[in-house]
Amino acid sequence: MSGAAQVTKRAKYKISVKDPGTTGALRMNDQKLMFMPDNRNSGAKLVVEFKSIQGHKYTKEGSNKPPLINLANAQGGSYIFEFDSYSDLHVCRDFVSKVLEKSKETPNAALEKSAVKLPDEQLSEEEMQLRIKLLQENSELQKLHRQFVGGNILTEAEFWAARKKLLDRDPSKKSKQRVGFKSAMISDIRPATDGRIFAEKPAVHRAFLNFVPNKMTEMEFWTKYCRAEYLSRTKNYHAVVAEAAEDEELAVFLKEDDILANEVRKKIRRVDPTLDMEADEGDDYTHLPDHGIFRDGTKESNELQSEHYRRTLLQDLNRHAAVVLEGRTIDVEREDSTRALAEALARSKRGNEGADNNANEERLDRTPRVAEIEDLQAPHCLPLAPLSIKDAREYFDSQQANTLKASRDSQASMKCSLSRQEAYGSVRDAISEIKDMGLSDPIVNPEVALKVYSGLTHNISSIKYHLGKNPRETVLDRLPSATKEKLLYHWMSIQELLKHFWSSYPITTPYLYSKFTFDDVQVNRLKDALSNIYPQLEEMKESLPADLRHQVSLLVRPMQQALDAAIQHYDADLQKRSAKSGEKPNGYV
Amino acid sequence: MASAPSKLYSDDVSLVVVLLDTNPFFWSSSSLSFSQFLTHVLAFLNAILTLNQLNQVVVIATGYNSCDYVYDSSSTGNQSVGNGRMPSLCATLLQNLEEFMNKDEQLGKQEPEGRIACSLLSGSLSMALCYIQRVFRSGLLHPQPRILCLQGSPDGPEQYVAIMNAIFSAQRSMVPIDSCYLGAQNSAFLQQASYITGGVHHKPQQLDGLFQYLLTIFGTDLHSRNFLQLPKPVGVDFRASCFCHKNTIDMGYICSVCLSIYCKHLKKCSTCGSVFGQAQTQSDEPSATNRKRKTTDA
Numbered sequence: 001m002s003g004a005a006q007v008t009k010r011a012k013y014k015i016s017v018k019d020p021g022t023t024g025a026l027r028m029n030d031q032k033l034m035f036m037p038d039n040r041n042s043g044a045k046l047v048v049e050f051k052s053i054q055g056h057k058y059t060k061e062g063s064n065k066p067p068l069i070n071l072a073n074a075q076g077g078s079y080i081f082e083f084d085s086y087s088d089l090h091v092c093r094d095f096v097s098k099v100l101e102k103s104k105e106t107p108n109a110a111l112e113k114s115a116v117k118l119p120d121e122q123l124s125e126e127e128m129q130l131r132i133k134l135l136q137e138n139s140e141l142q143k144l145h146r147q148f149v150g151g152n153i154l155t156e157a158e159f160w161a162a163r164k165k166l167l168d169r170d171p172s173k174k175s176k177q178r179v180g181f182k183s184a185m186i187s188d189i190r191p192a193t194d195g196r197i198f199a200e201k202p203a204v205h206r207a208f209l210n211f212v213p214n215k216m217t218e219m220e221f222w223t224k225y226c227r228a229e230y231l232s233r234t235k236n237y238h239a240v241v242a243e244a245a246e247d248e249e250l251a252v253f254l255k256e257d258d259i260l261a262n263e264v265r266k267k268i269r270r271v272d273p274t275l276d277m278e279a280d281e282g283d284d285y286t287h288l289p290d291h292g293i294f295r296d297g298t299k300e301s302n303e304l305q306s307e308h309y310r311r312t313l314l315q316d317l318n319r320h321a322a323v324v325l326e327g328r329t330i331d332v333e334r335e336d337s338t339r340a341l342a343e344a345l346a347r348s349k350r351g352n353e354g355a356d357n358n359a360n361e362e363r364l365d366r367t368p369r370v371a372e373i374e375d376l377q378a379p380h381c382l383p384l385a386p387l388s389i390k391d392a393r394e395y396f397d398s399q400q401a402n403t404l405k406a407s408r409d410s411q412a413s414m415k416c417s418l419s420r421q422e423a424y425g426s427v428r429d430a431i432s433e434i435k436d437m438g439l440s441d442p443i444v445n446p447e448v449a450l451k452v453y454s455g456l457t458h459n460i461s462s463i464k465y466h467l468g469k470n471p472r473e474t475v476l477d478r479l480p481s482a483t484k485e486k487l488l489y490h491w492m493s494i495q496e497l498l499k500h501f502w503s504s505y506p507i508t509t510p511y512l513y514s515k516f517t518f519d520d521v522q523v524n525r526l527k528d529a530l531s532n533i534y535p536q537l538e539e540m541k542e543s544l545p546a547d548l549r550h551q552v553s554l555l556v557r558p559m560q561q562a563l564d565a566a567i568q569h570y571d572a573d574l575q576k577r578s579a580k581s582g583e584k585p586n587g588y589v
Numbered sequence: 590m591a592s593a594p595s596k597l598y599s600d601d602v603s604l605v606v607v608l609l610d611t612n613p614f615f616w617s618s619s620s621l622s623f624s625q626f627l628t629h630v631l632a633f634l635n636a637i638l639t640l641n642q643l644n645q646v647v648v649i650a651t652g653y654n655s656c657d658y659v660y661d662s663s664s665t666g667n668q669s670v671g672n673g674r675m676p677s678l679c680a681t682l683l684q685n686l687e688e689f690m691n692k693d694e695q696l697g698k699q700e701p702e703g704r705i706a707c708s709l710l711s712g713s714l715s716m717a718l719c720y721i722q723r724v725f726r727s728g729l730l731h732p733q734p735r736i737l738c739l740q741g742s743p744d745g746p747e748q749y750v751a752i753m754n755a756i757f758s759a760q761r762s763m764v765p766i767d768s769c770y771l772g773a774q775n776s777a778f779l780q781q782a783s784y785i786t787g788g789v790h791h792k793p794q795q796l797d798g799l800f801q802y803l804l805t806i807f808g809t810d811l812h813s814r815n816f817l818q819l820p821k822p823v824g825v826d827f828r829a830s831c832f833c834h835k836n837t838i839d840m841g842y843i844c845s846v847c848l849s850i851y852c853k854h855l856k857k858c859s860t861c862g863s864v865f866g867q868a869q870t871q872s873d874e875p876s877a878t879n880r881k882r883k884t885t886d887a
Contacts, residue, residue, distance in 0.1 A: 420613075420697065421694075423613035423614050424694045427613040427616055427623055428687060428691075430624035431627070431687050434624050434627055435680075435683050439631060439675060443629060443800045444799075444801050445797070449801045456802075456805060456806070459820050460819070460821075
């Protein structure tokens with residue numbers, strides 16, 4: 001951040017606007033502002049952290065009020081300072097707004113910036129900015145970063161090594177897009193130096209290349225061009241002819257743009273006939289003078305057949321639109337002079353022509369192949385077997401046969417001991433019984449009903465207790481949110497640590513070795529971090545009420561198992577290495 | 590297709606289609622006698638009709654060999670039968686039921702082999718859905734339909750496909766299928782039906798209080814169910830039956846083309862005819878089929 005790190009001005013501190021105020025000196029730096037009154041004994045000394053400042057207001061220059069700035073703090077109070085002059089006020093105001101903006105970033109931005117800078121890594125400024133941006137956007141990532149890199153458990157490089165995808169994606173976004181042409185048409189006569197005129201009017205482009213600097217200077221060229229433009233705007237067609245007859249260079253500008261005509265003809269040839277669209281010379285409306293509105297607003301008959309054509313507004317609009325949509329083919333900023341610009345444009349156009357020719361040939365080849373007459377073709381035999389979906393009834397019928405031999409081992413415990421006739425008979429008897437007797441009274445015995453009720457109530461309440469009202473609620477949702485946060489946080493950090501832990505095995509380089517060894521001064525980072533998580537998990541479980549404890553321990557168990565596995569592996573590996581301590585360990589010099 | 594427009598009618602008008610299990614082989618060996626069962630059911634149907642003047646009840650008998658409509662409260666042809674000792678609802682229903690049982694007996698020729706035969710639940714479900722579709726198409730003013738399945742017979746694995754189709758079409762038409770299972774074991778089909786369509790499944794503990802269960806759990810209309818806590822099963826038995834042997838399985842092979850389930854590895858799918866490819870590894874599993882496990886929720 002450019003600018004002064006500290007600002008000191010003379011000011012008067014006021015409690016309210018009407019207060020005469022105590023004179024003194026106001027000093028502001030990144031963290032806080034301090035006001036020191038001239039009279040040390042007045043007791044109006046003030047030290048305020050910028051963190052507690054919410055906003056600032058100030059009086060405008062030009063009003064009759066004295067230059068005041070009012071800083072509002074979080075508790076609703078305000079600090080009012082009056083300055084000697086408006087310029088002081090502006091300086092202070094700018095400083096305050098800068099500081100407030102900075103403090104609106106996450107408070108750990110400073111910490112991250114310091115953490116991200118590493119002496120042993122050649123990071124470009126861009127990459128650092130990218131990392132900071134990623135950390136600011138993703139709060140989870142930020143928490144992890146703070147915990148591990150801040151706590152010296154992982155180095156910066158390791159942390160980001162696992163996240164190459166995140167870092168790679170961004171640079172591509174920053175690929176420079178060339179700013180295209182403005183979509184406003186050139187209606188004024190001043191030629192802009194961005195090559196637009198050349199793009200829109202290739203005849204002018206050619207004339208420029210030919211005339212300048214051989215026949216005339218650039219200034220003269222543009223003067224003539226402007227004169228031609230001016231002339232064509234007038235309604236006086238005859239004047240145009242007259243002047244064109246005088247000055248042949250001027251005539252160039254007034255002539256039909258034959259380059260454009262050629263281009264359009266080429267475009268027509270390029271139309272793919274296999275698309276079954278008709279295109280012919282009649283579509284070359286850019287050169288038919290009776291389309292569109294004449295630029296001067298009148299419609300004159302076409303008796304005067306001359307080579308000076310009248311550009312129609314429609315033609316200009318279309319050409320302009322085509323050019324804008326095409327975008328810039330050359331990088332404008334690199335070209336210094338118009339001349340160089342023109343040449344670059346010419347070069348790029350020549351390059352495109354070659355490609356066009358190839359495309360044309362390919363199209364000519366393809367056309368006879370594709371333009372088949374469908375009626376005369378042989379039927380297509382696809383090399384696929386057709387899907388045969390059989391009639392569903394066949395399936396069900398065939399399965400009927402299966403039902404007869406089906407499940408003798410079914411789980412029915414009650415077997416029907418009656419024959420068919422007897423069974424049907426008993427049912428029929430039951431029906432007639434009711435018919436004779438009518439419905440029983442009472443339908444249900446009251447005690448039985450009561451039992452049913454209590455059973456149901458108990459059932460419903462116990463299920464509700466176990467499942468919760470919403471069957472889609474997960475276990476996590478039922479925990480208090482603080483516990484849920486902690487669980488998720490532990491899970492994430494365990495994942496991160498384990499990722500780095502397992503990726504370091506097998507230990508082949510001294511660097512990896514140093515992550516684990518006790519011998520170095522550097523503490524055994526990863527393993528310690530891993531073992532530290534155990535007491536944290538325990539502590540979290542203890543803090544819960546008893547009914548949730550079981551569920552949380554179910555959730556925590558896989559985490560603990562993963563940690564156990566890692567530590568076991570570590571111990572086993574350590575043992576192996578110390579067993580071989582007499583010999584050189586593998587890869588370790 | 591949705592029953593939302595029927596909110597214009599009234600929120601709590603319901604059409605209950607009751608699928609009554611009349612499998613004689615089950616009833617002859619059940620602890621609850623058929624006559625007691627009928628008593629409870631008839632009283633329950635009456636109660637439904639008294640809850641709202643516009644309520645309708647349709648009863649479909651699920652027999653051993655056939656299914657048929659046995660009672661329709663909205664039909665005007667209910668002549669009063671019998672000796673006036675019971676409401677015409679009961680009289681008509683019993684009369685029709687008796688006729689149905691006679692017809693059913695005529696249709697079947699074979700003895701069931703050892704185990705309890707299953708009733709044609711898929712048939713009656715389909716009939717119920719057709720009736721409900723007709724009601725849907727009768728205009729905007731129609732009651733909210735639901736299906737109540739009173740079943741005692743065990744699941745017939747050969748009906749798995751048909752029952753699942755019926756369940757999914759009920760789900761699509763937003764018709765809940767409530768089920769009350771009166772048999773000894775658990776019915777996977779009924780649990781799945783209620784779970785998928787959003788209905789209530791219950792297996793009463795005390796069969797002589799059946800009427801109480803019916804009225805408490807299955808009596809309420811769909812709108813009021815939003816405010817009530819009805820018993821939910823703790824878990825649903827999602828087991829399927831294999832297409833080749835009709836065994837209930839929880840781990841098997843699935844054809845990736847038509848999703849038919851098999852209990853052992855086949856060279857060719859019997860439903861769609863697709864040939865399964867050779868295994869790429871030396872293991873038994875071919876690469877064209879998956880193993881799919883359906884677990885019972887605890």
